[in-house]
Amino acid sequence: MKRIGVDVGGTFTDLVLWDDDGTVTVHKTPSTNHDPSIGTMDGIEVLAQRAGIDVADIEMFFHGTTVATNIVLEHNGSDVGMITTDGFRDLLHIARKKRPLNYSNYQDLPWQKWQLVPRRNRRTVPERMDAAGNVLTPLDEDAVRREVALLRERGVEAIAVAFLHAYRNPTHEQRVREIIAEEYPGVFVSLSSDVASQYREYERFSTTALNAFVGPKTSRYIENLAGKAKAAQVGEDVHLMTSAGGLVTSRSASEVPVSLLTSGVVAGLLGGCFIGKASGYPSVITLDVGGTSADIGVAPDGKLRMKHLLDTRIGDYHAMVPMAEVDTIGAGGGSIASIDEGGMFRVGPRSAGAMPGPACYNRGGTEPTSTDAMVVMGWLGADSFLSGTMEVKPELATEAVKTHIADKLGADLEHAAMGIFQILAHSMTEAISLHSVRKGYDPREFSLVAEGGAGPLYAWQIAEHLGIPRVIVPGHPGITSAVGLLTTDVRYEVPTTVWTSSAEPDLELLRREMDRLADQAVAQLRADGIADEDITLERSVDCRYVGQGYELRVPAPAGEITAEWVEQTAATFHEVHGRTYSQRFDDKPVQLVNIRVTGVGAVEHIRISEIEKGDADASGAIKTTTQALFWKNDSADPEWVDTPIYDRALFKAGNTFEGPAIVQQFDSTTIVGIGQKATVDAVGHIIIERSA
Structure with missing residues (x-):
């Protein structure tokens, strides 16, 4: 079976084609923001050509989109x-x-x-x-x-x-x-x-x-894309990623487009969980850095955390729909560096986007971006962008950084470029800290999955700052969100409010409503063509102590709803409350406020094939060396260092190399810092750790 995942971002549209024989083909193309379906369908054509197949051979089409999100943010x-x-x-x-x-x-x-x-x-x-x-x-x-x-x-x-x-x-x-x-x-x-x-x-x-508010425009986009895909015979239907991390059909998405509000963002987190498990490190923090923003998620044991329904906002509006906990900040490859009227050195959240893009793109942009800074630092060269198929001009990056930053600060070019990188890296570090340390999770117990075109450029430094023991760079980091689309199932969550207490539970109400929700979830999956043998049901309950104004979601046991079932649910709530707030009150009754049934329609997931084995010597993958700017710690002055550039396509399992190093591939560039070592694991992921 051949299936395709397409994630439309603000700067690039990422595409991945997976065949059940393990063959993976990837492609990135600039997004067509006026009509994302154009870039999507054009990208599918190019991807099919690369894979040597006809677009009609693609049997399933999975899609993540920012259309609904952009409508809200742009009012x-x-x-x-x-x-x-x-x-x-x-x-x-x-x-x-x-x-x-x-x-x-x-x-x-x-x-x-x-x-x-x-x-x-x-x-x-x-x-x-x-x-x-x-x-x-x-x-x-x-x-x-x-x-x-x-x-x-x-x-x-x-x-x-x-x-x-x-x-x-x-x-x-x-x-x-x-x-x-x-x-x-x-x-x-x-x-x-x-x-x-x-x-x-x-x-x-x-x-x-x-x-x-988002319905008419979003449904028209979905129907337009689905119509084009049907005309090209791409898959039976377009399945879209929801903010809860599941897939729905184009019909369902058109009826409830508010469920798509963080569609592509969640796909990146799912992709990171998939990558971590494949390398043997299920607990992951994901850092997905694109051209405009950085998306950060924390998944203990590879499981998504769901936001509280009073925290599920999009822009300035409440959206009481299930959302996986992912944070987005204005930090990306296109983030613009500037000196404000007060003399403050800032980077982001304003972005150059796809057009005009960074100054080095030579598309009319003149302001320096983080991408321009890394060109100045020697990390990105003319052949770094889409394997040299995208022309860049390093001299324009130098001029932009010098004119807008170095000259205004009275600093040399090297310190100005390094400052741009460090400011943006610090913003990402703070965001990860907010979603891990401040929520009871120790980042030293996680692995950092570097995603997006720019994630592997920053991850090495962020791991140093937070004490994260390792960075995992996927085989195709620039299209990890598209990969994430191929790792989940069709899911429908159906909630309702019940209001009952563990002290005197209304078992008849719970049974009746749980059965009703289950029937509704199954009916939706059957309408999507999911066979009964591929359907499973998951239960959860929003609970709180009497007098509290907020609930916590806890998993509920399967089986018949009895007094023991309620007691087990309450015990789980005590445990979750204790982990979340460091306090629990086992002697207090628990209110069961909302119950939820999630219908899951199983879809065959992709698998990562092992790559050819080699020895520890990675020198065969070196294609050249360059002068690049590095430093040993935050306080050290940057120095120009002879740095090997590796061609990732030439790596074999077991290869190891020391930093500083630059690894180039079609969709991204990876940096290994001084004092770090990198190892290529059995499935081709690069594992970056501190040197012994």
């Missing part, structure tokens, strides 16, 4: 109308009491400054449910028809429907959808009971509105 979504319960018109405006600046009376609140739904388009109708889902006020259908007609006249492109307590009884919302289909056929409809079927009014309303 250019659709015109949205909302229909909600009488009295709740301004819930989206009020939000929570927490503000970006708690003590300031003068601040722009992002969700008010850039409203998902303007107030004039937030319409209310008589209807009311109680917290148990009982009807207090019947739905006024005539009022619904009037409000839909008004929104139709105003030309809204999407309608969000969010009623109070609809997570307990969705019948009113479902009836509104039927009325909208009659009165305004073709408009995109987003129901809170479909998008976020759990309690917390503001977060549920915000997520529903966000789904409507």
Whole structure:
């Protein structure tokens, strides 16, 4: 079976083709941001040519995209109308009491400054449910028809429907959808009971509105890409990565596009987990550095950590959808270095992107970037970019760093270039510390997986700063996110709110709702063509102590739901709470707030083949030497050092070499620092450690 993974980033589109005989073919191409499907399909054509196959031979197509994310961050979504319960018109405006600046009376609140739904388009109708889902006020259908007609006249492109307590009884919302289909056929409809079927009014309303905001544009993109893929006979359907680390079909993604908000970012974390396990180091920290940003994830024992649903934001908006815990900072190969008006030396978060790109690309960019700094330092040469197929001009990098940084600081060129690198490396180090040390994980117990085109350029230094014992550089670091797309399964998570206590559990409620969620998850997988024998179900529960305002997600046991099942779930919560907050209260009852069933449809995963074995001598892979700038520690002055450049394609398993060294390949460049050694393992990954 031949399958392809395509991850569209802000600068490059990464593609990987995997054949079940173990053959792997990779390609990178500049992203076409005005229409990402163009770059995707063109890249697939080139990739197929490289592999010597026809595009119609590709049987499965997996995709990670930033389309929905970019719509939110750029505030250019659709015109949205909302229909909600009488009295709740301004819930989206009020939000929570927490503000970006708690003590300031003068601040722009992002969700008010850039409203998902303007107030004039937030319409209310008589209807009311109680917290148990009982009807207090019947739905006024005539009022619904009037409000839909008004929104139709105003030309809204999407309608969000969010009623109070609809997570307990969705019948009113479902009836509104039927009325909208009659009165305004073709408009995109987003129901809170479909998008976020759990309690917390503001977060549920915000997520529903966000789904409507990104819905029309994202669904059009997905349908456009799926149509092009079908015309080219690429796979049976396009499967897209969700923010929770699972795959969904193009149909499901078009209906709930809010689930795609951190699509490509999570794929990088999954790819890093896959790489770590293949090298025998399952606990990993992933550092995925692209042209615009750096994505950082922590996976103890190779397992994704999920964000708390009150922390699942995209930009300035709450998105109460499952998200793997990955942090993104503005640090990448295109990060622009500058001296601000106060004389402060800054690097990022502003980026040169793909166009005009770094100065050395010769596409019109004149400001120095971190890529230009590494050209000046001798780490990147004219043949470093896509194996020399992408022309660069080192003299333009030198001019940019000298003019904008060195001359303004009164520093020499070497210190200016080194400063750009060190500032960006420090930003990444701080972000990793935030997501490991400050959350109870010791980075010295993890391996750092260097991903993206620029990750292997920074990882050696970051590992030194944090005491991480080893860096793992995948065989194709520049396309690790695309690889991650091929390592997971089709997944649907279905939640609901139950509100019961371990002291007096409502077992009948738990059984009924868990069965309902399981049936819903299985139905979705069957609709996607997943056979019953390939379907498994996973349970989890959001728990908290009485009086707490936040829950922790814990895995729930399989089997019949009994009093013992509840006790076991509560015991797991005590353990998780103790690890998370360093305190546990075993004598306190536990509230079971939300229950979740995740339906998993198994998809055959890729495997990494072992490479040809060799001896310890790696000198046969040296293609040349160069003068490159290195230092022994942070306080040392940089020195020009004779540095070997290795061709990664010539490595054999067992090869070892000492730093300083530069390793070149098509999609990335790896740096091994002074005092470090590198070993090529059985599957071709480079393992960088401190020299003995």
